Amino acid sequence: EPEVTQTPSHQVTQMGQEVILRCVPISNHLYFYWYRQILGQKVEFLVSFYNNEISEKSEIFDDQFSVERPDGSNFTLKIRSTKLEDSAMYFCASSRTAYEQYFGPGTRLTVT
């Protein structure tokens, strides 16, 4: 069964450094998403991406964040200058239609 994959599973970085989180969505999916879950808190929507552009973004998704689909298979989330409060589990999701999102296993980002 096809699944969404994410790399790395755990990323440790120093405050102020740039990180890129990578996702490979399910191959025939058209919609792509990033969510995050700070430890002990709810899963929060960050951004949705369709037809090579951002469809919607939350207040969390400020100028420090960007997304890209550099080729036909990858979907990346870049955080330009990480802060301590960016430490969280980041989930990528994809869907063929707008309504059924399939999530990856997540990347745990630790900012020290």
Added chain:
Amino acid sequence: GEDVEQSLFLSVREGDSSVINCTYTDSSSTYLYWYKQEPGAGLQLLTYIFSNMDMKQDQRLTVLLNKKDKHLSLRIADTQTGDSAIYFCAVGLGSGTYKYIFGTGTRLKVLA
């Protein structure tokens, strides 16, 4: 904004039924979802219900939707130890692309 609430813990005995409850605030939600998260794993889509339905059954899972009370529940029949996990309720918002608003998650513990 939209809020989704769940109780944090539920403990049941193996073989009993589990009922996990969720309340939400935004009546414009078109689809409502249940996801399962096992330790160290991502969010697995269990089932979802369209807002014009009252009930959906899928093997051991029954979803009930009370739109008037904005209440969603997930019933797991014949609960097994393998059902121990965190269960997330999510509501879908938007048109075109969709974002999910998640509840806090309910940790289900199944006692042998």
